[in-house]
Amino acid sequence: MTVPTGVETNRTGVAALWHDPQARSIIYQAVALGLVILAGWYLFSNTLQNLEERNISTGFGFLDRSAGFSISESLVSYEASDTYGRAFLVGLLNTLQVALLGIILATILGTIVGILRLSTNWLVAKLASAYVEILRNIPVLLQLFVWYGVITITLPSPRQAFEPMPGVFLSNRGFMIPAPVDDPVHGYMGIALLLAILLSLALRAWARRRQNRTGLQFPVFPCSLAMILALPIIAWMVGGAPVVFELPILEGFNFQGGITLSPEFGALLLGLTTYTSAFIAEIVRGGILGVDHGQTEAAASLGLRRVRVLRFIVLPQALRLIVPPTTSQYLNLTKNSSLAVAIGYPDLVSVGNTTLNQTGQAIEAVTIFMTVYLSFSLAISVFMNWYNSRIALVER
Amino acid sequence: MTLKSFLAAGAFVAASAVAMPAIAGETLDAVRDRGELRCGVNTGLAGFSNPDSEGNWQGLDVDVCKAIAASILGDADAVSYTPLTAQQRFTALQSGEVDVLSRNTTWTLTRDTSLGLHFAPITFYDGQGFMVRKELGVESVHDLDGATICVQPGTTTELNLADFFRANEMDFEPVVIEDFEEVNAAYFAGRCDAYTTDSSGLASVRSTAPDPTAHMILPEIISKEPLGPAVRQGDDEFFNIVKWVVYALIEAEEYGVNSENLEEMRETSENPGIKRLLGAEPGMGEHLDLEEDWAYNAIEAVGNYGEIFERNVGPDTDLGLERGINGLWTDGGLMYAMPVR
Ligand SMILES: N[C@@H](CCC(=O)N[C@@H](CS)C(=O)NCC(=O)O)C(=O)O
Numbered sequence: 001m002t003v004p005t006g007v008e009t010n011r012t013g014v015a016a017l018w019h020d021p022q023a024r025s026i027i028y029q030a031v032a033l034g035l036v037i038l039a040g041w042y043l044f045s046n047t048l049q050n051l052e053e054r055n056i057s058t059g060f061g062f063l064d065r066s067a068g069f070s071i072s073e074s075l076v077s078y079e080a081s082d083t084y085g086r087a088f089l090v091g092l093l094n095t096l097q098v099a100l101l102g103i104i105l106a107t108i109l110g111t112i113v114g115i116l117r118l119s120t121n122w123l124v125a126k127l128a129s130a131y132v133e134i135l136r137n138i139p140v141l142l143q144l145f146v147w148y149g150v151i152t153i154t155l156p157s158p159r160q161a162f163e164p165m166p167g168v169f170l171s172n173r174g175f176m177i178p179a180p181v182d183d184p185v186h187g188y189m190g191i192a193l194l195l196a197i198l199l200s201l202a203l204r205a206w207a208r209r210r211q212n213r214t215g216l217q218f219p220v221f222p223c224s225l226a227m228i229l230a231l232p233i234i235a236w237m238v239g240g241a242p243v244v245f246e247l248p249i250l251e252g253f254n255f256q257g258g259i260t261l262s263p264e265f266g267a268l269l270l271g272l273t274t275y276t277s278a279f280i281a282e283i284v285r286g287g288i289l290g291v292d293h294g295q296t297e298a299a300a301s302l303g304l305r306r307v308r309v310l311r312f313i314v315l316p317q318a319l320r321l322i323v324p325p326t327t328s329q330y331l332n333l334t335k336n337s338s339l340a341v342a343i344g345y346p347d348l349v350s351v352g353n354t355t356l357n358q359t360g361q362a363i364e365a366v367t368i369f370m371t372v373y374l375s376f377s378l379a380i381s382v383f384m385n386w387y388n389s390r391i392a393l394v395e396r
Numbered sequence: 397m398t399l400k401s402f403l404a405a406g407a408f409v410a411a412s413a414v415a416m417p418a419i420a421g422e423t424l425d426a427v428r429d430r431g432e433l434r435c436g437v438n439t440g441l442a443g444f445s446n447p448d449s450e451g452n453w454q455g456l457d458v459d460v461c462k463a464i465a466a467s468i469l470g471d472a473d474a475v476s477y478t479p480l481t482a483q484q485r486f487t488a489l490q491s492g493e494v495d496v497l498s499r500n501t502t503w504t505l506t507r508d509t510s511l512g513l514h515f516a517p518i519t520f521y522d523g524q525g526f527m528v529r530k531e532l533g534v535e536s537v538h539d540l541d542g543a544t545i546c547v548q549p550g551t552t553t554e555l556n557l558a559d560f561f562r563a564n565e566m567d568f569e570p571v572v573i574e575d576f577e578e579v580n581a582a583y584f585a586g587r588c589d590a591y592t593t594d595s596s597g598l599a600s601v602r603s604t605a606p607d608p609t610a611h612m613i614l615p616e617i618i619s620k621e622p623l624g625p626a627v628r629q630g631d632d633e634f635f636n637i638v639k640w641v642v643y644a645l646i647e648a649e650e651y652g653v654n655s656e657n658l659e660e661m662r663e664t665s666e667n668p669g670i671k672r673l674l675g676a677e678p679g680m681g682e683h684l685d686l687e688e689d690w691a692y693n694a695i696e697a698v699g700n701y702g703e704i705f706e707r708n709v710g711p712d713t714d715l716g717l718e719r720g721i722n723g724l725w726t727d728g729g730l731m732y733a734m735p736v737r
Contacts, residue, residue, distance in 0.1 A: 054512035055629045056490060069549075070558045070570045080558035145578075152585040172586050173544060252542040253532075253589045254569070263587060264571070344573035344582070350549070353574070357483045357550030360511035362490075 047363065062359045063088070069354060071346045073262055084355050091351030092372060098265065098347065099334040099376070102272040106333060107326070109273060110280025117285050128281070135278035141339050143275055147267035148343040155263075158254050167247040167258070175261040176248035185239030192235035193228065200224035264345035268337065276333045280326055287322035288314060319391050327384035331377050338373075348372055423495050423627070423634035424468065424685065432474045435461035436494035439479040439576050442600040443709040443717075444500050453477045456708040457498040460519055460625055460642065463694035464496060467641050467686055472697030483550040483574055486511050489628060496638055498625040500594060502552045507626075516638040517646075518624040519701075520709075521721045521730050523617035524556050525595035527602060530612050532589060537616040541566040546579050546588035548572070553593050556619040580604070590614075594621045596709065596717060603714040637684055644691035646733035647673055648700035650724060655699040662692060673736050680736055691736070701731060 017023045051058050063085035070080045074090045075097060117128035135143070152172045156162065161171035167178040180186065200220075207218035236242075248258030291314050299313040340347035349369060356365035427433050437445035437457055445455040453461075453475075462472040478494050489497045490512055500522070501507075503515040526545075528534045534543075537560075547554050549572045561568050571588050573579040580601055583591040591601065595617060602608050625642065627635050648654070651670050653661050662674040671677035674695075675688035684690060698704055705722060709715045723729025 051512075053630060054490065055509070056512040057510040068555045068558055070554075070561075070568070072570050072572065080562060149581070149585070152582055152587040157586050253540075254542060254544060256542070341574055342578065344571050344579075346572065350572070350574075353483050354549040354554070354572070357486065358506075358555070360486055360490075360507070362487055 051363075056360060058361070058363070060364055062355075062361055062364070065359075067355065067358075069358065071351060072344075073265065073346060084359065087351050087355060088348070088368060091346060091348035094346055094351075095334075095337055095340075095348040095372075096376075098268055098272065098340070098345070099337050102269055102276065102333050102337065103330050105269070105273040106276040106280055106329070109277035110329075111284050113277060113281035114284025115288070117281060118288060132278045132281050135274050136282070140271060140275045140336055141342060144267055144271040144339055144343050147271045148263065151263040151267055158250055161250070161255075167245065169248055169250075169255060171255075172263065173254050173260075174263050175266060176255045176258045177261075178245035178247045179257070179259045181244040181246050183239075183242045183244065185236055185242055188235045188239055189232040192231040196224075196227040196231040199227055203227075262345075264340070264343050267343055268340050268345045268347075272333050272336055275336070276329050279329050279332075283322050283325045283329070284318075287318035287320075290321045291317045316391065320388075323384060323388045323391065327381060327388075330380050330384070334376050334380065335373060338369075421631065421633045421685075423631045424637065427468055427495060427634075431469065432476050433461060433465040433468065433496070434478065434494045435464075435475050436478050436480045436485055436488050436497040436499055437461065438499045439481055441500065441576070441597060442603055443596065443713060443715040444600065445477070445479075445498070454708070456520060456704055457500060457625075459698040459704045459708065460498045460645075461496065463645060463698050464625075464638055464641050466693040466697040467637065467644075467690040470687065470689075470693050472693075481550075481574055481576065482548050486513070489513065489626060492628070495634070496625055496627050500597065500623045501626055502594075502621045503624055503626075504552060512629045513626045514629050514635045516625045516627065516635070517642040517733075518622040518730075519642060520596060520623040522594040522596050522621035522623050524553055524592060524619040524621055525598050525617055526614040527583075527591045527598045527611050528589060528614065529586075530610055534590075534614070537614050537618065538564065538566075540568065540590055542568070543589040544569045544571060544587070546571045546573070546583040546591045548576065548579055548593065549574050551593070552619070552621065557592055560618045594623070596623075596715065599709075599715040599717060633685060637686065640684060640736070641691070641694055643733040644673060644694060644736060645698070645701040645704065646724070646731050647736050648691070648695050649702040649731075650726065650733060653695060653700060654703055655696060658692065658695055669736070 017027070048058060064083055066081050067084045067087045068080055069087070071078055071087060071090050073094065075093045076086075076090060078086060078090045113128050113131055116124050117132065119125045119128070155170060155172040158169075158171045158173050161169040161173075161176075163169055169176040200223075203218075203223060204220050207220045211217055246257045248255040248260070295313050295317065296309055299309040304312070337347055338349040341350040341353060344350070352365045352369055356362050359365075435458075437453065437455075440446045441455070443455055445453055445457045448454050458477070461475045461477070465475045466472040478488060480488050480494075480497075480499055485497055485499055485501065486507070488494050497513075498519075500520070501515075502522075503518065507513055508515060526537055526540065528540075534540060545557065545568050547557055547570055554570070554572065557568070557570070571579075571582055573582055580591075582588060583601075584605060591598070593601070595613065598613050602611050602613065605611055625638055627638050629635075647669075651661075651667065651673065653670060653673065658674070661670055662676050665671060665674075665676070668677065672680050674692045675681060675690070678688045681688035681690050687693075699707070702719075702724075705719065706712065709717045711718060719727070719729060721730050723731060725732040
């Protein structure tokens with residue numbers, strides 16, 4: 001056999017490795033990684049050393065200590081004697097609550113406004129554009145202050161609260177509504193609701209199969225809606241139709257009993273929802289406009305009705321354009337919820353800042369903030385990416 | 397404000413990661429090089445630290461800053477003020493954004509030990525009180541069961557409030573807002589039944605009310621709030637300076653030295669204590685690594701402690717506070733300077 005001649009073959013050991021492009025790239029990456037780790041380690045150890053020299057406490061041990069401050073609203077039970085860890089949990093759940101509700105409401109509102117902006121009715125279209133332009137161009141922090149001010153300044157004190165309906169009160173302490181008193185029937189109503197949802201899904205699958213087979217259509221949506229509304233009501237009536245409500249009653253300084261929506265929560269939810277909905281409206285409008293007009297015309301010439309054109313031709317294509325930018329709006333809303341501190345809603349950052357200040361453990365608190373927001377953001381992204389790939393056009 | 401406190405925390409994190417360890421003496425050198433003292437003050441608490449209509453900072457806490465600057469640099473105006481909320485103040489001091497924190501800050505064990513701070517002598521002995529709208533008909537803190545109460549986060553106020561209601565088995569709903577203006581606005585708008593903070597702060601907030609007579613301060617005081625300036629640990633030289641400037645202001649009042657008779661006293665007084673204080677008898681300045689006229693300059697700029705009190709928070713001001721426990725020990729108060737000798 002001929003021995004291949006050439007410089008390469010003469011190299012051995014390190015030199016050979018160095019001249020192998022693949023090995024070289026691995027070496028580069030290893031060196032880069034090593035440097036990053038080294039820098040990280042330097043920052044970390046230097047931080048610890050500095051904190052120690054300045055006599056500033058470190059570590060997460062404080063999470064087990066009693067917090068000592070009260071929190072105005074909480075989804076889980078919390079008292080001042082509970083730990084800082086639990087206070088963080090309260091803040092986290094409050095953030096989740098406002099973010100989740102905000103995302104749902106902003107999506108609904110944004111979609112409606114986005115479609116209205118395309119309306120052929122001049123007034124409707126202009127009103128929708130005004131909504132978008134005003135809300136989109138004012139900093140959201142200012143909007144929160146405005147909502148909060150409107151709620152606390154214009155609404156009367158609890159003793160002079162508005163009562164638009166019996167048992168429903170509106171005052172500068174919030175929005176109070178009657179709470180249904182616990183009853184076993186509520187459990188059955190929940191089961192009925194679940195059943196209705198499952199039946200609707202089954203109905204949809206059946207209707208689809210039947211349509212594929214026979215071409216016959218079935219009004220799935222009205223039927224599902226009827227079931228979802230009716231089944232719990234039937235369960236409630238079978239259970240003896242209990243109508244015991246705990247009414248909010250003015251007692252001393254404020255209303256006791258019932259369900260309370262605080263001004264802080266209300267202002268934050270309103271502010272985040274309307275602000276984000278303006279962006280979503282633009283995305284929806286852009287998405288719909290992005291679908292080639294020929295598609296609509298083709299669908300119309302097939303004799304499809306307008307609603308069906310929107311539902312089966314335009315929206316599926318528009319969604320591909322809508323979902324990715326909407327994802328980043330969801331992320332924005334979640335992150336903007338940390339502006340809650342400004343108006344006193346006890347979200348994660350608000351509770352965390354207080355903890356930071358009472359314990360002095362800035363680095364730990366900031367680490368918790370970053371971890372939580374990063375996890376939220378990643379979770380939203382993963383979900384939306386999954387959804388996006390599901391609705392992606394399948395080329396046939 | 398929010399963003400600012402976040403940035404302050406961030407800056408602190410970054411500073412801790414790269415900063416060199418504190419070396420004794422570095423703060424004094426830095427102040428001298430800069431020609432300016434960086435002082436952390438309140439965002440606007442009448443009587444303590446509040447910019448006047450021309451933007452000049454005024455108040456008891458501000459005068460402490462001025463006295464320190466006068467002692468070190470010979471110029472009471474060589475101060476840059478950083479307004480800080482309760483939440484921002486400690487990180488601002490820890491990260492080196494300010495040299496000294498003179499911002500109605502309560503001296504507590506936790507702050508002293510775990511935040512890396514040293515507290516200089518107390519400049520105002522305070523206690524926490526409550527303010528309510530008169531129309532509520534509340535006479536005592538014990539009538540506040542079930543009330544909604546406005547409070548600022550990151551304060552001892554917030555902790556005392558929870559402790560007090562727990563100990564008395566009463567309920568309350570807190571409304572916790574960081575920004576001072578916003579929390580005051582919330583109270584004045586009726587979002588809260590009561591407002592709680594240090595009673596000096598209550599007097600100040602009440603004086604800014606649309607109608608001060610519509611509000612009353614309840615008689616009970618539920619805590620001890622010794623307020624004093626704080627510095628970073630690890631720089632004993634600077635700590636000593638701040639400590640002794642405060643003592644000098646009090647000692648001056650004890651000796652009857654004030655901003656008017658100061659010069660005359662330095663020339664003519666035969667009292668060895670006064671001579672040491674004002675530098676007619678050298679030595680004290682040298683121990684502090686300052687000029688011998690350090691205390692002289694401080695008193696010349698802001699007066700003795702009594703003058704500072706009267707001018708900023710005393711009976712003739714909007715706050716209208718009596719000396720009370722903030723009087724000299726010789727008058728039955730708590731102000732007692734360690735001997736300058
Ligand atoms: N002395 C207390 C309370 C200090 C405090 O922050 N008080 C409030 C209410 S008077 C205040 O000064 N706010 C003004 C601001 O946030 O700028 C402490 O050190 O925690």
